[in-house]
Amino acid sequence: MLIRWPKAIEAPRGRALDQPVELRDVLPTFLQTAGAQFNEKDFDGRSMLTLVRGQTDNWRPFIDLEHSVCYGGIRVPGTR
Secondary structure, rough: OOOOOOOOOOOOOOOOOOOOOOHHHHHHHHHHHHHHOHHHHOOOOOOOOOHHOOOOOOOOOOOOOOOOOHHHHHHOOOOO
């Protein structure tokens, strides 16, 4: 993910980080950037501003994925 933040956010630029981010992190990032009040526990994702500001401790070590034919009640031919 590429992020370019406003100059008002004090954080170093031009870094590459190893922490994985995903789509679920976008909304909390936008909310925090806008200064909105929200409860982080209401979201699956986390604000990427945490990473931008160099706070990488306790960030997820990997992205968890799940896929199953049980969603929506549709069976894929050839599956059990």
